[in-house]
Amino acid sequence: MISFCIRLRRSIFLCFLAAMFCWAGSPAQGQSASSRSAAERTIWQRNNPQFEALPLELSPQNHLIVRAFINGKLALLGVDTGAPVSAIAVSRHRHYGLDSISSASKLPPKLMINGALDTVGIAKSLRIGALNLVDEPMVAIDLGPESRTAPLRGEQEIDGILGADILFPTRAVLDCQRRLLILNLEPQSEALTPGVDYRGLRSVPIHVSEDYNLYVDGAINGAPALLMVDTGAFATLLHRSFVKRMKIPLRDTPFRSAAVNQKMGDVQIARIRRLSVGSVDIVGHNVGVMDLGGLIHGGLLAGKRPVAGLLGSELLQRHNGIIDFGTRRLYLKG
Secondary structure, rough: EEEOOOOOHHHHHHHHHHHHHHOOOHHHHHHHOOOOOOHHHHHHHHOOEEEEEEEEEEOOOEEEEEEEEOOOEEEEEEEEEOOOOEEEHHHHOOOOOOOOOOOOOOOEEEEEEEEEEEEEEEEEEEOOOOOOEEEEEEEEEOOOOOHHHHHHOOOOOOEEOOOOOHHOOOOOOEEEOOOOOOOOEEEEHHHOOOOOOOOEEEEEEEEEOHHHHOEEEEEEOOOEEEEEEOOOOOOOEEEEHHHOOOOOOEEEEEEEEEOOOOOOOHHHHHHHEEEEEEOOEEEEEEEEOOOOOOOOOOOOOOOOEEEEEEEEEEHHHOOOOOEEOOOOOOEEEO
16 A cells, blocks of 8 residues: 655656556556446346446556445545555545544544554445445545645545455455456355456465455565565565665666655665566566565564565556455466
């Protein structure tokens, strides 16, 4: 769950993304909600009433956005697998009329997010397609640089985040390449999700921490490591000390980055000879490099198999990434 702040004009920024991270998409393409037509979705929905297939919008910075309704008001939520809990922008808390946690509630009135305490509110109704959640807790966070600079760089402002606390219980399937989110409206049945094409994809087990973080086994230039699966990160990012330890050359950039409740930090670029995710080898790929110590805690950045960084949206989309929260598996095209 990370956002980037821009110093240059938007046109220069988008050129930088294309050159440094080799992203093949374009902002114009990103505005289409889904490759599936409305008529096809209607037929599919009629034949599969247990499931809800939601088209996602793709922002200029590769963020997947779903349309929802909070207390009857339209909300744009970023689908963020790196966020353990769903959230609302603190600036939109009053607009959506979230209730405060009562003293009699068993829910905590505040949650620790990246080292800071944030207030928890209650949405009387959170509707996502046909799924209607009642009295849903949402933490109020400052979306920071992303919210303030979105109009400047053409990025669509979001009202909040759809996190793992909803994606897991609904046994969701997130198809990053097709920009589709499928929710199971009867998750107790554990039925297989229809309409998902796994042909030609390799399966990678997902390790889920107690805090709802998703990790996959990988390697950086042959060195074993874990990567956090984070659709909230527009690009794959590695921890700076890990990259330096591997003696991988770094290039400076004019850009800085910030995450929720984290200070701005410099972003560098490294070219990775071989980045492995499970049995999928990605050769000659540029990644962002920064200090991720504020995001990854509990000694996970050290050890025999450290968490080396975040597996971000650009690789998940390019390699037809499908995240199955029911079976806890990531599928990638090799």
